Amino acid sequence: MADIVSSMRIFVRVVETSSFTAVAKENNVTAAQVSRAVTALEQQLRTVVLHRTTRHLSVTEPGGRFYERAKAILAAIDSATDEARSAGVSPTGKVRLHCAPGLAQSVVAAALTSYRNAYPDVFVELKIEQSMPNLVEEGYDLSLISATELPDSVYVAQPLGAAYAVMVASPDYLKRNGTPRTRDELSAHTLLMLESPVSPPDEWHIESGADAQIWKISKSPLQVNVPDVMRAALLQGAGIGTLATYTAVDDLVDGKLVRVLPHYRLRPFTVFAVYPSRRYLDAKVRTLLEHLRSTLSSSLNNAIERIEALARADSLRT
Structure with missing residues (x-):
């Protein structure tokens, strides 16, 4: 394909300049190489595109039709090439x-x-x-x-960047069920499970400094795979659940959610x-x-x- 495109370019320029020599100078090759490129094109097309004499070049009828189509094809190739190259420069x-x-x-x-x-x-x-x-x-x-x-x-x-999840619940839930003061007291509460790539939904990797523990949730009334659904359930007082820092922060600042066991966090992630x-x-x-x-x-x-x-x-x- 590259050879025929190159030969097409040479043929088009030969027609436009009516000179093998001029095209040879443009491409820093010899006139004989330009002539061989046109001959190779004719062999691929199985037709004569140029009549050549020692003094004159003329385009044959099939060569004229091919010249018009070749110009359009080469323009399309150049346009596509420019577009692809500009994609690496201009965001569009x-x-x-x-x-x-x-x-x-x-x-x-x-x-x-x-x-x-x-x-x-x-x-x-x-x-x-x-x-x-x-x-x-x-x-x-x-x-x-x-x-x-x-x-x-x-x-x-x-x-x-990095983040981690925190255990949270609504003020209403904690008012009704009490606030856990230790990890062991979590077992007396309704724990909600969130599916995520970070850890299995029934495992909370709770840590504080060097103190780390995997808390297994044996029973839960709700398991979801979308943090916004978990957040909605927590805001409604459904139990204690985990949310990433970037999901929980506004509700914590506004007091709509309360951090449970605030000296603990879940395992950080990237x-x-x-x-x-x-x-x-x-x-x-x-x-x-x-x-x-x-x-x-x-x-x-x-x-x-x-x-x-x-x-x-x-x-x-x-």
Whole structure:
């Protein structure tokens, strides 16, 4: 294919200049090489495109028709090439982004809004699912997931920030059922289970400094796989559950939820950006990745700082 395209370019320029010599100078080759390229083209087409004499060149009838079609084909190839090259320079077009729930609603939506303000020529298609899709087969440019660690993969992964989950309940629930003061007292409470990539839903990896314990939930009235559903149930006083810092922070500050056993947290995890390849990263993907790295990192850190400041203030009051 590359040979015929090259021969087409040479033939088109020979027709336009009426000179093998002129085309040879343009391409820094000999006139004999230009002539051989045209001959090779004729052999591939099985027709004569140029009549040649020692003094004159003329286009045959089939050669004239081929010249017009070849010009259009070469223009399309050049246009496609320019478009592909510009994609690595100017952010434009559609980005398909996968994101885990909770993370999407809490911090990613705001980051995407500010990204679109900066790059209005980029359209972002966001898909929210708990498990990460096959990025290549399903046509995704980027995935945002939370995990304690990632399995070996051909994908490229960049950490964007850290977070952890906290145990929370509504003031109404705690008023009706009492506030647990130790981990052992959790067994007397209604514990709600949340499915996530970080840990099994029936295991809470509770830690405080060097003190760590896996709390097994033997019985629960509710198991959900979306943090927003868990949050809604907790706000309604359904029990004690776990929410990531970035999901729980506003409700904790507003007093709609209360942190249970505030000197404990669940095992920290990392928010990763995962994408298929680092080679020739498209400008829209590259700029979105850079934007997420800066905005998400600060949002995740801000949520942790607000929750820890709240815990310090509560500790001083008690």
